[in-house]
Amino acid sequence: MPDFSIINLAPIGVGFSIIALWIIYYFLNLEVTRRQRAEAILRQQTERERLVNQIAQHIRESLELDEVLTTTVAEVREFLQADRVLIYRLWEDGTGSAITETVLPEYTKILGETFPEEVFPREYHQAYSLGKTRAIANVEQADVESCLADFVKQFGVKAKLVVPILQENREADKQRDSKTPASPPYLWGLLIAHQCDRTRVWESWEIELMKQLATQVAIAIQQSELYKQLQTLNAELEHRVQQRTQELAKANVSLRAEIAERQRTQAALQALITASPRAIFTLDLEGNVKIWNPAAERMFGWTEAEVIDHPNPIFLDDQLEEYNTLQESILQGTTYTRVELRRFKKDGTAIDIVFSAAPLHDSDDSINGMVAVIADITHQKQQEEQVRLLQSVVVNTNDAVVITEAQPIGEPGPNIIYVNEAFTRITGYSLEEVLGKTPRILQGAKTSRAELDKVWTALSCWETVTVQVINYRKDGSEFWNEFSIVPVADQTGWYTHWISVQRDITGRKRLDEIRMALERERELSVLKTRFFSMASHEFRTPLSTALVAAQLLENCQDEWDNSSKRLRNLQRIQLSVKNMVQILDDILTINRAETGKLEFNPKLLDLEEFCSDFVEEMRLSTDERHTLSFVCQGKAVPASVDERLLRSILSNLLLNAIKYSPEGGNVHLSLEFKSDTVILQVKDRGIGIPLADQKQLFEPFHRGKNVKSIPGTGLGLVVVKKCVDLHQGHINITSEIGIGTTCAIALPLL
Structure with missing residues (x-):
């Protein structure tokens, strides 16, 4: 029979194998998960240690507390991925302030705000002083005080972590005896992290990290306070340098009895000498250097190795009786607290110094040398000299100097705080009469408002400005005042004052007026000369022509009998009279324009038709050597012009073009219409105008140097210019x- 037991057991064995494999996979997966968590925890722990070590390193390297606190909150916020991290400082009066903060842009800043004692009552201090921390996952939960929840909600806080920053209560510890228990630490402030976008359960490692960082911050605070104390001590030591100089010389007497105290005093004095910003050195009786501090090296350039046991290099080249007497006096027991001298550095540069010196005593109270303290006052001397020179300039200058406050620029104006003697001499006001007043006391009816507006504009932009106006003295008399105003800023760049330098230019203005009057007289004289020259020539020629023609008609019967000759002579007379009338018309036109009596009566005119007809008229009186052409461009529209003046413009331009083209040729007139203007252009191929004469084209009676014998008055273009200006x-x-x-x-066009 078949063995059914074996057949039935095979599937069971396979099932057990699958179960065993699944169990192995399960435990392997658990092990992998456990290891991953362990690795994550290890990485997190490593990162925390790195952050703490990094901040501790920064604290060791920097004495700037603000910089350390700013770096700490920034790195904590980044590491915890919090929305805000700040340091809250508790003050003696119970109030508090956020002194350092880093926060995401979308949330309200707390930095710099001061909060009343109710925000953090004193009854909470005790628990935090003992090292308690507080981690709030949700500010709306039941165990958070409603007042606290309402307060932090206004800054968008949903979860917060608070860690105390503790300092040893050093003052209390100094006063207690060995039997009195130590007092609790001093609560300096709080390191706080906020989560604003959601609630947050704070991990234990996060709380531990904040506590470690709070400890580092406390170290930084203590380090900074010690550094400030050291600075204070250094300042006090510096303040007592002069006293210590004398004490140095007498210290040997008391040190014989108190060896230990002497050693401490010597150490303190050595530290003082080394750290002092002033040069300190000692000399023995032979004048050799025994002590030479670092400040002396920096001030004079000689190193300690170069001067120790050698004569004092500062006075080595000084053979003056004054120094020898000074040294002898010190070695005899005299102390000098402030002697100003000029000495030379190693490189030959001269510096000004303040020299204080006292004798040194040995254990027997005998003088065995001298100690000296030197301060470099070169920069101070230079500043004093500059101030002295500036004061001398301001006091002795002939220009008035006025100094005012910077504000207000508008009404009633900045107050005067200083004027020099020249101001009182120019204006007649005394110093007492103008102090506290504004410069507007000098203004009056004829003071130019436009110039004052220019001043106001410049002052509003804190810019320098120079103007000339009529001002008034105390007695009411007028004077021309040229003044420049400049702003003055302090060391921070903030403008604090205005300085105005003023000059009475009344005499200069009068000279300018006289000079202008003389110039006008000279111009009139030149014009009269030109006019008489022109008149004598331009009137004499046509008059001579008319006279000759009339005499021919009068004396020669043949001239009357011959109709062609009679007509030619009459035409000569008419043309001569016509030329003289044209000259007189030009002179009258210019005179009317100058006096404002030249009438201007514009009306709508068809310019294309007018110009075409005018050219036809000119052709009738033009010889065969010249050809006149006319062209119109653009869409012709009626234009508002004075027909009489336009005729004068075209007549002068076309006659000039013909006259100054003695060889003949084409004279071209073009008319071009544009959107809002019309362009009239006359072009010839004549002799041209020299470049030097083109600057005086519109001066009466002026003609080009190349006209030679071509007749003319020099008035045509002047008339054209007057007519164009009226349009x-x-x-x-x-x-x-x-x-x-x-x-x-x-x-x-209009």
Whole structure:
């Protein structure tokens, strides 16, 4: 028979194998998980130790408490991934402040705010003084005081961790005896972490980390306080240098009886000498250096090795009787507390010093040398000299100097705090009459408001400004005042005062007026000379022509009988009269424009038709050597112009173009319409205008040097300019010798 027991046991064995494998996998998975957790804990612990060591290292390297606290809160917030970390300082009056903080941008800053005692009552201090910490996972839970919950909610706090920063109560420990138990530590402040975006259960390692960091912060605080105490001691020692100098010389008498005290005193004095910012050295009776501190090395350049047991190098080159007498006096027991001298450094540089010295005594109270303390006052001397020079300049200058406060710039104005003697001499006001007043006391009816506005604008921008205005003396008399105002800033860059330097320029203004009057007289004289020259030539020529023609008609019967000759002579007379009338019209036009009597009567005019007709008129009186052309560009629209003045403009420009093109050629007139202006342009191929004469184109009776015998008055362009100005237009002339001249006039359409 088959063995059914064996057949039935096989599946059972397979099942046990699967179960065994699953159990092994389960325990392996547990082991892997356990190891991963252990590794995570180890990494976390390593990172905590790194953070604590890093902060401890920073504390050892820096004496700046603010820097240490700022670094600590920043690294704690980053490590804990908290939203805010701060250090809360408790003050003696029970209030507190957040003195250091790092917080994410989206949350309210607490830094610098001072909170009343109710925020952290004194009854809470005892528990924290004993090292208690407080981890709050949710500020709204039942065991959190409602007042505390309401207070922290205003800063968005949902969970917080508080660790005390403790200091040893050193003052109490000094006063207690060996039988009195130690007093609890002093609660300096709190290291606080906030979670604002959610509630948070604080891990035990996080609490432990905060406690370690609070301990490091306490060390930093203690280190900083010790450093401040050391600075205070150094300051006190420095303050007592002069006393200690004399005590140094007499210390040997008391040291014979108190060896231990002498050693402590010597150590303290040695530390004082080494740390002192002033040069200290001692000399024996032979004048050799026995002590030479680091400040002496820095001040004079000689090292200790170079001077010890050698003559004092500071006075080595000094053969003056004064120093020898001073040294002998000290060695005889005299003490000098402040003697100002000028000495030389090792490199030859001269410095000013204050020299204090006293004799040194041995155990028998005999003088065996001298000790000296020296301060470098070179910079102080330079500043004093600069101040003295500035005071001398301000007091003795002929210009008035006024110093005012910086504010207010607007009404009623900054108050005067100083004026020099020149100010009282110029204005007639005494110092007492202007102190506390504003510079506006000098202003009056004729003081230029525009210039004062310029001053106000500059002062508002804290800029320097210079103006000239009419001001008034105390007696009411006027004077021209030129003044410059500059701002003065303090060491922080904050503007604190204005300094104004003022000058009476009344005499200069009068000279300017006289000079301008003389210039006008000279110009009038030149104009009169030009006018008489022009008149004698331009009037004489047509008058001579008319006179000759009239005499021919009068004396020659043949001239009357011959109709062609009679007509030619009459035309000569008419042309001569016409030229003289044109000259007189130009002079009258210029005179009316100068006196404001030249009438301007604009009306809408078809410029294209007007210019075309005018060119046709000019063609009738032009010889065959010249050709006149006209072209219009753009969309023609009516323009508001004075027809009479426009005719004068075109007449002068076209006649000039023809006259100064003696060889003939084309004279071109163009008319161009634009959106808001119309451009009239006359172009010729004539002799051109020299560059030197182009600067005086619009001066009456002025003509180019190259016109030679071409007749003219020098008034045509002056008339054109006056007519264009009445139209509020612009004229531009370009010319080149031998090439020709282009005159462009722009007139507004409306």
